Amino acid sequence: MRLFLLTSLTMCAFAANSILNRLAIDSGASDPAGFAVVRVLSGALVLAALVAMRGGTIPVFSRRRIAGAGSLLLYMIGFSVAYLTLDAGLGALILFGVVQVTMFAIGALTGSVPMMRQLLGAAVALGGLVFVLWPAGPVQVDPLGASMMTAAGIGWAIYSISGRSEPDALSGTAANFIVALPFTALAVFLMGSDWHMTTLGYVLAALSGGVTSGLGYALWYRVVPQLSPAVAAIVQLSVPVIAIAAGIILLSEVANLRLLLGASFVLGGIALAVTRRRGD
Secondary structure, eight states, X not given: OHHHHHHHHHHHHHHHHHHHHHHHHHTTSBOHHXXXXXXXXXXXXXXXXXXXXXXXXXXXXXXXXXXXHHHHHHHHHHHHHHTTTSOHHHHHHHHHHHHHHHHHHHHHHTTOOOOHHHHHHHHHHHHHHXXXXXXXXXXXXXXXXXXXXXXXXXXHHHHHHHGGGOSOHHHHHHHHHHHHHHHHHHHHHHTTOOOOBOHHHHHHHHXXXXXXXXXXXXXXXXXGGGSOHHHHHHHTTHHHHHHHHHHHHXXXXXOOHHHHHHHHHHHHHHHHHHOOOTTO
C-alpha cells in the first residue's frame, strides 16, 4: 500500500508538470526554452538546499551522472523543442509510446523480461491513451518535432532505469539537475531562442522545477528501484489521464464520453499489468 501511494503521488507530480507547462506556454507567459532553463535551475536550487539541510553531499562527479544528467538533459531539451511544432496530444503519445518500448527493451536486455500479462496491460493502456489523445481532423507530423519527442522519450526511459541503481535518491537527483543545468542553458543559447518570460512564467517554471520536477523526480528515484522496468513504464501511462482530469477540475476543460472510455481502458490496462496473481 505504501508503494502504491508513493507511486500515485509521483504520477500526480508528473501530471502537475504538464499542467504548469501548459499554463505557462499556452498563456504566453513563457517560451518553451526559457521555461526549461528556469525549471532545471529551480530544481537544482531546491534539491541542493534540501541535501545541505540534512548534511549530505552531492555526487556531481560520479560516473552515474553520465546516464542520469545526460538522459535528463536529453529529455528536457527534446521535450521543449518538440512541442514547438507538435500537437500536445500527439506529442504525449509519441513520448509515452517511446518510453514504453525503450524501458521494456532495456528490461529484457538486463534480464527482466516482461510477462505476457504486463505486455497485454501495456497494449490496452496505450490503446486507451491513443483513443483519448489522437488529434481530431487531419494529422500532420513535423519530422523534427517527432524526432525530438522520440529523443525525449528515450532520455526519460534511460533516466528512469538509471534511478534503479542510485544509492541516494535526493542527492542523486540534485546532482543530475546541477550537471544538466549549464548544458540546458547552452542548448537553448545555441538554438537561438528568444527569451520571453513574464512574472507568471517565472513563478510557474519555478514551481515546476522546484516542486513537481525536483521533488517529484527525487521521489521517482526512491520508488523506481522497487518496480520492475515493465511496471515502471506502464504506470506512467496514467500521467496524461491525471493531467486531463486536472485540466477538467482546474482549467474548466470539458469531459466527454471519449475521454471517459479512454481513461477507463488506460486505468484498466495498468491494473491488469501491475496486479499480482497467484503464481507470479
